[in-house]
Amino acid sequence: MKEFLNFINGEYVRNASGKTFQDINPVNGSVIGNIYEAGQAEVDAAVAAARAALKGDWGRLSVAERCKLLDAVAGEINRRFDDFLQAEIADTGKPHHLASHVDIPRGAANFQIFIDTIKSTATESFNMRTPDGKTALSYGVRVPRGVIAVVCPWNLPLLLMTWKVGPALACGNTVVVKPSEETPATATLLGEVMNQVGMPKGVYNVVHGFGPGSAGEFLTQHPGVNGITFTGETRTGTAIMKAAADGVRPVSLEMGGKNAAVVFADCDFQVTIDTLTRSCFENAGQVCLGTERVYVERPIFEKVVAALKERAEAMKPGLPFDHDTKIGPLISKKHQAKVLGLYKTAKDEGATIVTGGGVPDMPDALKDGSWVQPTIWTGLPETATVVTEEIFGPCCHISPFDSEEEVLGKVNANRYGLATAIFTQDIARANRLAHQIEVGLCWINAWFLRDLRTPFGGSKQSGIGREGGVHSLEFYTELRNVMVKF
Ligand SMILES: NC(=O)c1ccc[n+]([C@@H]2O[C@H](COP(=O)([O-])OP(=O)(O)OC[C@H]3O[C@@H](n4cnc5c(N)ncnc54)[C@H](O)[C@@H]3O)[C@@H](O)[C@H]2O)c1
Ligand SMILES: N/C(=C\C=C\C=O)C(=O)O
Secondary structure, three states, rough: OOEOOOOOOOOOEEOOOOOEEEEEEEEOOEEEEEOOOOOOHHHHHHHHHHHHHHHHHHHHHHHHHHHHHHHHHHHHHHHHHHHHHHHHHHHHHOOOHHHHHHHHHHHHHHHHHHHHHHHHOOOEEEEEEEEOOEEEEEEEEEEEOOOOEEEEEOOOOOHHHHHHHHHHHHHHOEEEEEEOOOOOHHHHHHHHHHHHHHHOHHHEOOOOOOOOOOHHHHHHHOOOEEEEEEOOOOOOOOHHHHHOOOOOOOOEEEEOOEEEEOOOOOHHHHHHHHHHHHHHHHHHHHOOEEEEEEEEHHHHEEEHHHHHHHHHHOEEEEEOOOOOOOOOOOOOOEEEEEEEHHHHHHHHHEEEEEEEEOOOOHHHHOOOOOOOOOEEEEOOOOOOOOHOOOOOEEEEEEEEEHHHHHHHHHHEEEOOEEEEEOOOOOHHHHHHHEEEOOOHHHHOOOOOOOOOOOEEOEEEEEEEEOEOHHHHHHHHHEEEEEEEEE
């Protein structure tokens, strides 16, 4: 039976309490291994190790020396690509094609982009004449924020953890990572990489556990933490923001979404259907940027519904390494129950079920997995539960619209503001809409196409802050102003 230990000060440690919890394979409900839950003592030790590293060898490295180590981390992730692939797929059940083309390659890329960024980002300086006729030169200095708590979700475990650890370390901070309780494997494995490349002890630490009354809460409430970067549900982000208030620690929050797609009659139909199939069903709908509301200009409404129905019904569920598997399970029985509950709510609220709405018929060996059918609804009002609340499953509601004003009002009438995808060949109209839609990210004729230099983050209840390229420096460094008179 596998064991997932905490990683503190360069060593794998269990815990003082002996408490463990199970890591479950969502494909068939089997037990992968036991995870050692970090208590207050382990979290204290991890924060202390991170603090000591800041004041030790790591804190004395130049930017170039730091980047050389981080480049070695990226290289070692790529060298151990299959180990990370196996670990991620065991924890999540996601199809091999997805993990090998999205999750794991971003593990290395998320270090590379911030090596490039930190090496090439200047700070400003100003020159002024002083009242007594002398000169004063002011210049900015970026210094590390300190010990950063990194609290991660389960949907893209390595990608989303390194999206935070990469810039944090590139900027000279140290980190204590709290992976999701559902997906401990890749964050734990990264500890081996850190030791392999000679990363100073205490720079990278991992504590396992849950939220309230467990490692997540102990970490975000810890007075030795200088900043908290969180990715997860909005209600969790709210709790973390309250915890951060004590000690006035800054937060970077990447949270929930109820993302819309807007499809105009003049769109490239094939591109639109190909892209919507990904945005609605990829990763079994467990992508924060995923589409759960599709608005279609009336002339092609029926055509889009029929085409997406066909695609949904062609998404074959199965084992991650089976070549013809197109969709995996949800992350857990708990999440499966939540999504199936919302499937039932949609039905109770009068939805037309175009396809899905339940559990697929799986072979006996997979019956204990957390499977749900890709599902499409029509016919619900904008006030319906599945049209307003995040589901985080492979499902969407499709409805027609007749004007730009109408669809803009519907898209913006949601408490979330993360991402939108617009499909039209009228690029002027697309840009006009993109400037009015209250989200952090808007794709035109594309989805989840990422340039890591660009600002990433949510508006309204989808997040606080922007990360990516130079934007990450705003959170992971403090900008100090120095003025010298001469
Ligand atoms: N905006 C984005 O970039 C983005 C990316 C991925 C996922 N998400 C969102 O994440 C959610 C799914 O992920 P999830 O179910 O893991 O989210 P979650 O909020 O349940 O958990 C996220 C992490 O927070 C920890 N946590 C929970 N309560 C805590 C507390 N009180 N204090 C400290 N830590 C706590 C959990 O243990 C986990 O590690 C969805 O809402 C999705 O939209 C957003
Ligand atoms: N943060 C990113 C993706 C988030 C996906 C949400 O599930 C990224 O691509 O950097």
